[in-house]
Amino acid sequence: MTTAQELREKQQLYFDDVAVGQQLPPLVIGPLTPTHLFRWSAAIENWHRIHYDQSFAIYHEGLPNILGQGSWKQSILPRYLKDLCLPDGWPWKVSFQHRAMIVPGDTLTVWSTVTRKYEAEGLGFVDLDVGMRLQYDTETCPGKATIVLPIRNGRAIPYPFVPPKELVSQ
């Protein structure tokens, strides 16, 4: 897990300092408990019982346990990319698919690997393979992302972020 102080003091990762094939720092979350799952359901008012009612999940739906929410997973990925980009980069976009179920007791490792880096309009773009790996190495949320990192002595990343026209149709 990351602390508030670490995020306050986060040092910038620069475009110049990443290379294709490089694994960026992971984020480990867990082990998850039923209470973590219930907190998420309450936070977003998702009342689907498979996420907090164990009897319903097992005996009515035939599931092995209550399930972690796909909506939670898809909220963790942008959070992870935001942390990578702080303080001045931008987590432009992320796409992913939901694969393996997550259940209480699971620990997730959110990971990323650089697959491409390129410049556009003076900004540094970094493509990533991303995912959330379970403690037994099963991938539960594979995807791809593009982040924008500052170039040393380059121009500041605009905020609000406006993607270069040449990249919008990709």
Added chain:
Amino acid sequence: MSQSAAQSGSALTAEVKAVIGATAEKIEASLPWGIEREGLRLFTQAIMDPDPRYWDDEFAKTTKFGHIITPPIYCTYLGRRARPGADDPITRAFAENPNSDGIGGVRTAESRGGLPSIPTHLKRILNAGNEIELRQYPRLGDRVYSQAKYADIRERVAKDGARMLIVTTEIIYTNQNGEVLCILRASQIRR
């Protein structure tokens, strides 16, 4: 339509093509008071993100944003909140069906900003993946609006020969100034 008939003709009919680009009504996703601290606290704690940019005003002033920020994906969950003054959707759902799964009967309490149904015999729906594009962090007090459209519908043929549709819905979230906050693209397989 029988399965063999379904397999022999294209699922991407003229009627299906006609809904590509269909755009729903733009609605306010946030509650009338906009984004507020308590909802933000609950959300960020549930994703276990202790970032002081979400809660420490003094620190937030020193960042490039200059103010407290909100995870853009937070926008995508605002629309499911029960509006004050409405009938209690949970009580009603379980009164109608004691075995309610907690989602069907609860979440359909208020349907706004929906897209038309896709005129297809393909009824089974599978999640084919999502994409989230971020443009700007919402601020405290922002009113958030959403508008959905069918961005694309394509046909694919499965290994067993069955035809299926890949439906991509795009929802654009904007603030009270019309500025884009984030874009959610969700793809479904219909088969």
